[in-house]
Amino acid sequence: MKKCRYCGKELDSNLEFCSSECENSYRKIIEKGRHKIKYFISGIILGFLAMFYGVVSSRNCMIGSGIIVMGVTVVLLPFTTSETTALFGNKKARFIGRILGMIIDVIVSNDGKIKSLVLEDRKNRKFTREEFIVSWNQITKIGDDIILVDTNRGNVN
Secondary structure (H helix, E strand, O other): OOEOOOOOOEOOOOOOOOOHHHHHHHHHHHHHHHHHHHHHHHHHHHHHHHHHHHHHHOOHHHHHHHHHHHHHHHHHOOOOOHHHHHHHOHHHHHHHHHHHHHEEEEEEOOOOOEEEEEEEOOOOOOOOOOEEEEEHHHEEEEOOOOEEEOHHHOOOO
16 A cells, blocks of 8 residues: 655555645655755764774774764754655654664563663763663653653653
């Protein structure tokens, strides 16, 4: 079954969008994306070069700086693959790209279920990276720029 290219809703017809609003929103995002792609590629290359220099010169701070540059690039300019866009729609694919930029690690049980997420503290703008572990049952909602956690359901580490 075909899906709307913007919102990901299933379509009954051969159309590519479920409404003219979705089509207009999609076209605006594509135009903005074309302008930002050079910054995305530059950020990834700059981060990789900083990491490579850190490895060659044995400087951990340069390796960390490269990782930070690439992470910030992915969070601020969340480009997604065409497969992800086709599966979820452009709107949800960009959302997923932003969330993956905040997640450092996923802890999975032996049966393949997500136990907890290791997240980056985005309020901290210093060169140090703070991270914390949130149990999956504590997460109440995942938004564009925030993950809501119910601290009454357990401890956040």
